[in-house]
Amino acid sequence: MTRAGGTSPGGEAGPISDAAHPAAPNLDRTFGPGARASIGTAPGRVTLVGEHVDYVGGHVVCMAVDLVLTVAVRPSPDGWWRVGGLGQRVERREPAMAGDIGDRLFAVVQALDRRGVSIPPLEMAVAGDLPASAGLASSAAVILAAAVAMLRLARRRISAAELVELGLTAERDIAGIPCGDLDQRAIVHARAGEVLALDCADGARRSAPWPWPEAALLVAASGEQHDVGGHEYRRRREAAEAACAALGASTCPEIGERWRELDPQLQPRGRHIATETLRADAAVRALEAGDVAGLGRLMDESHESLRRDCEVSTPRLDAMVEAARQVPGCHGARLVGAGFGGSVVTLVDRGAAEACAAALAAVSGLDAASWLVRPAPGLESTAPDVVGDESVDT
Numbered sequence: 001m002t003r004a005g006g007t008s009p010g011g012e013a014g015p016i017s018d019a020a021h022p023a024a025p026n027l028d029r030t031f032g033p034g035a036r037a038s039i040g041t042a043p044g045r046v047t048l049v050g051e052h053v054d055y056v057g058g059h060v061v062c063m064a065v066d067l068v069l070t071v072a073v074r075p076s077p078d079g080w081w082r083v084g085g086l087g088q089r090v091e092r093r094e095p096a097m098a099g100d101i102g103d104r105l106f107a108v109v110q111a112l113d114r115r116g117v118s119i120p121p122l123e124m125a126v127a128g129d130l131p132a133s134a135g136l137a138s139s140a141a142v143i144l145a146a147a148v149a150m151l152r153l154a155r156r157r158i159s160a161a162e163l164v165e166l167g168l169t170a171e172r173d174i175a176g177i178p179c180g181d182l183d184q185r186a187i188v189h190a191r192a193g194e195v196l197a198l199d200c201a202d203g204a205r206r207s208a209p210w211p212w213p214e215a216a217l218l219v220a221a222s223g224e225q226h227d228v229g230g231h232e233y234r235r236r237r238e239a240a241e242a243a244c245a246a247l248g249a250s251t252c253p254e255i256g257e258r259w260r261e262l263d264p265q266l267q268p269r270g271r272h273i274a275t276e277t278l279r280a281d282a283a284v285r286a287l288e289a290g291d292v293a294g295l296g297r298l299m300d301e302s303h304e305s306l307r308r309d310c311e312v313s314t315p316r317l318d319a320m321v322e323a324a325r326q327v328p329g330c331h332g333a334r335l336v337g338a339g340f341g342g343s344v345v346t347l348v349d350r351g352a353a354e355a356c357a358a359a360l361a362a363v364s365g366l367d368a369a370s371w372l373v374r375p376a377p378g379l380e381s382t383a384p385d386v387v388g389d390e391s392v393d394t
């Protein structure tokens with residue numbers, strides 16, 4: 001088990017250091033020495049309760065975590081656009097989508113251009129300890145880290161709300177990943193030591209302090225890669241939208257018990273989005289009341305709903321959740337993120353974290369793939385030089 005960010009258990013998350021992750025040296029290693037790099041660093045996110053509801057206006061309880069991705073960017077010496085990372089390297093004449101690791105970064109270039117911020121051809125490198133395809137929002141994190149790096153290079157500022165929009169434009173509209181806004185909002189607005197409650201219908205949010213010094217979140221990768229851009233995620237989103245439309249509800253919190261009126265084949269999806277949003281509300285109450293067992297139960301119920309009604313779990317995720325729950329001191333466990341693989345998150349007493357990590361590793365077969373994470377600050381706190389009230393449009 002690794003302690004994310006290399007920090008001591010129970011301490012406050014400190015500012016995330018750009019120097020801690022070697023994106024800039026990676027740039028030199030991959031493309032040779034060049035101009036001084038601008039750096040952006042963004043955290044991942046963990047959802048506690050409220051999965052697969054953000055795209056239908058549901059309620060989500062989440063946090064940013066101290067696992068990060070860093071993007072280093074510098075002007076290209078010859079007008080070619082280049083990206084290096086994850087042992088791969090791509091280059092092209094235009095910052096266009098091509099179905100490779102460059103897409104997310106080039107999508108940021110296009111999204112900034114739509115806002116009137118013109119970025120010159122760049123060489124870019126990605127590094128960090130936030131695992132990719134693990135259900136921890138690495139896609140949104142790499143996009144937002146790149147946005148910060150590019151804004152720094154261009155010496156431009158952007159408001160927090162605009163940065164969320166920019167991230168969504170890049171990921172959803174340009175890269176074509178049919179995501180909701182949970183990841184972007186968590187990564188931008190999260191505050192150190194706090195949990196964020198998001199209303200994805202009206203954009204409201206509030207935060208509550210993490211109430212338990214003695215309990216923490218342990219995340220463990222399953223080794224099964226998930227893909228938010230994939231066909232199945234899109235189908236879940238379409239079914240949720242169809243359930244809302246069939247009931248004349250513009251958002252899932254309006255459904256209540258009325259999922260029972262849906263056609264039998266839509267009922268499970270309707271029940272998931274209706275009950276998951278109620279569980280998220282209950283999770284806020286559990287956090288505010290300091291009811292660790294209550295939050296754990298809600299996480300268990302969330303997993304069950306994702307498994308049975310949303311059908312986004314896998315046998316390995318189910319087995320990991322089951323194994324974690326057997327460990328004394330584990331209060332609850334569920335898949336995190338879009339599912340179809342990815343990771344499991346458990347709410348665990350710190351004293352039981354090693355045992356829980358071992359139980360999870362025994363199922364996944366992965367030894368060094370779990371992290372004790374803490375609520376970390378988002379970009380609104382960590383990048384005040386580029387994220388602030390002043391808009392790029394003004």
Ligand code: GLA
Binds near residue numbers: 050054180228338
């Ligand atoms: C991915 C998407 C989010 C959200 C989750 C599931 O992380 O990017 O918008 O839909 O899956 O809750």
